[in-house]
Amino acid sequence: MALSAMVSPPCVSAIDAAPEWLPLRPFSFDVSFNQRTFAPQLRTIAAQAGFTALRYGPLEVRTIYQYYSNHTPISKTDQNSLYLNPRWNNFIDILDFPRDKPINRIIRHILFGPLEDRAVPYVGALLGGTLPGRGALSPGYLYGAQVGVRFPVALGVSVDMGFQYSRFEIDFKSKSDLTDQWLFTIGVRL
Numbered sequence: 001m002a003l004s005a006m007v008s009p010p011c012v013s014a015i016d017a018a019p020e021w022l023p024l025r026p027f028s029f030d031v032s033f034n035q036r037t038f039a040p041q042l043r044t045i046a047a048q049a050g051f052t053a054l055r056y057g058p059l060e061v062r063t064i065y066q067y068y069s070n071h072t073p074i075s076k077t078d079q080n081s082l083y084l085n086p087r088w089n090n091f092i093d094i095l096d097f098p099r100d101k102p103i104n105r106i107i108r109h110i111l112f113g114p115l116e117d118r119a120v121p122y123v124g125a126l127l128g129g130t131l132p133g134r135g136a137l138s139p140g141y142l143y144g145a146q147v148g149v150r151f152p153v154a155l156g157v158s159v160d161m162g163f164q165y166s167r168f169e170i171d172f173k174s175k176s177d178l179t180d181q182w183l184f185t186i187g188v189r190l
Helices: 002-007 091-095 103-115
Strands: 027-036 043-056 059-071 076-089 120-135 138-154 157-172 175-189
Touching: 027 059, 027 157, 043 175, 059 120, 076 138, 076 157, 091 103, 091 120, 103 138, 120 175, 138 175
Parallel strands: 120 157
Antiparallel strands: 027 043, 027 175, 043 059, 059 076, 076 120, 120 138, 138 157, 157 175
């Protein structure tokens, strides 16, 4: 009996997270409301779709495609963006101290109230490209950051909302320049 307990302990569990390919809720569909500093400087609505390919513990890597279109009697522009979106979920859990009143629990209670145990706050980075970019038919680069929260509402369904800043190259009316873009996104993950 003692020899078998040494060879295979009865209660062994893994502590480290395992990479998870195509996790639960891998698809996302969002509507974003944005403001730009160049080309055009109007408040507009864009649509985006995403796919989560890998999750490793609180980290995940997503790919996002965003489409933006602005057609007016004066000008017309269509913008396509494709970027990687690595995220760190539940990032405020790093503040899990002191033992009697952890800082992360206080922050969760202030921000999310009765939904504090269901909310999944995240921070992320954006790295990718846009078309048109430097010219009407050439790509440009895109980078930025985001902060947001996801609320699971049912098995396999969650509501996601966030703020996002991105900087990218764009060609508008035969002029190429960098634009700063602020977005508020809201959508679902399935």
